[in-house]
Amino acid sequence: MIEKAKKALDILLDGNKNFVESKSEFKNTKVESLISLKNGQSPIACIVTCSDSRVIPELIFDKGFGELFVVRCAGAVIGENILESVEYAVDHLKVPLVMVLSHDDCGVMKAARALYPKEPDNLQLLIRSVYEIIDSETECYNEIARNYTLTKKRKLLKRSKILRQAYHDGKFEIVRAYLNFDTGRVEIIS
Ligand SMILES: [Zn+2]
Numbered sequence: 001m002i003e004k005a006k007k008a009l010d011i012l013l014d015g016n017k018n019f020v021e022s023k024s025e026f027k028n029t030k031v032e033s034l035i036s037l038k039n040g041q042s043p044i045a046c047i048v049t050c051s052d053s054r055v056i057p058e059l060i061f062d063k064g065f066g067e068l069f070v071v072r073c074a075g076a077v078i079g080e081n082i083l084e085s086v087e088y089a090v091d092h093l094k095v096p097l098v099m100v101l102s103h104d105d106c107g108v109m110k111a112a113r114a115l116y117p118k119e120p121d122n123l124q125l126l127i128r129s130v131y132e133i134i135d136s137e138t139e140c141y142n143e144i145a146r147n148y149t150l151t152k153k154r155k156l157l158k159r160s161k162i163l164r165q166a167y168h169d170g171k172f173e174i175v176r177a178y179l180n181f182d183t184g185r186v187e188i189i190s
Contacts, residue, residue, distance in 0.1 A: 004096035005173035008044045009188075012099070015062035016186045028064025043069040046089035048152065049101040050076045050108070055179055057101070060186060069095060075108030076100070077129045078155040087162045096172050100152045101186065102145040103179040109141040109148070149176035149189055 001009070018024045027033075046069040047057040057063070057070050071085040089095045102109075111123060112130035120127040133151055134144060153174045157164050166172055176189040 001173050002096060002170050005175075008095075008097040009099075009173075009175060011044055012061045012063075012097075013186070013188075016060055016184075018062040019060050020184045024059070024062040026062070026064065028067060029058075030064075033065040037066040041066050041069075041093065043067055043089070043093060043095055045069070045097040045099055046071060046086055046093075046095045047099050047101055048072075048076055048078075048082065048086060048156075049099075050074060050103060050106055052103060052106060054105075054181065055101070055103050060179060060184060069093060074123070075106060075126045075130065076102065076152065077108070077126045078152050078159070079125065083156065083160050083163075086156060087160055090166050090172050091162050094171075098156070098172060098174045099177050100149045100156075100174060101177045101179060102149050104142055104145070104181040106141065106145045109145045113141040113144060146178050146189060149178070152176075 044067055048071045049055055049057060051072045051074045057068050061068065069089040071082055071089070073079070073082060086098060090098065108123065108126050109130060112127045112134060115127060116131060116134045130144065130148060133148055153176055156174060157167055167174070178187050178189055180187060
């Protein structure tokens with residue numbers, strides 16, 4: 001892993017350790033931090049994750065203003081808006097690390113697991129996207145959420161020329177991660 005990405009990942013995991021142990025420092029969470037950043041940002045990582053109200057990157061990584069560039073939509077399904085947001089983080093803000101983070105008890109994974117293989121009436125884009133990795137044998141929805149991070153990583157690189165180029169040039173790394181609701185721990189999936 002490139003040095004800058006490794007450093008960013010260590011910072012995130014140290015912050016998560018604080019959170020898990022109820023020792024969060026809550027640095028950079030006051031209005032003074034926001035004011036000091038009024039002319040620009042330099043986040044350490046881009047977190048691509050679900051809109052779920054229980055998944056709050058700044059809290060689970062013990063971070064504050066200006067530290068994380070967070071891209072969210074339900075299920076963190078990779079669509080055009082998500083892709084372009086990640087491109088902005090990598091190409092313009094120069095983040096060295098993109099984390100694709102999924103989580104326990106995800107509503108989109110649950111819905112997809114329950115409906116498969118029926119054509120969904122609602123949430124069509126989201127559920128059809130998850131269908132790509134489900135088969136009738138597929139395990140529980142938490143397992144789907146975990147496996148789906150690999151699809152997301154591949155899609156980021158396959159569908160974006162900017163990301164593919166930057167990745168091959170060693171400008172950033174993508175890591176897959178999973179938030180466990182029993183402990184609050186973020187586990188890196190290798
Ligand atoms: Zn979710």
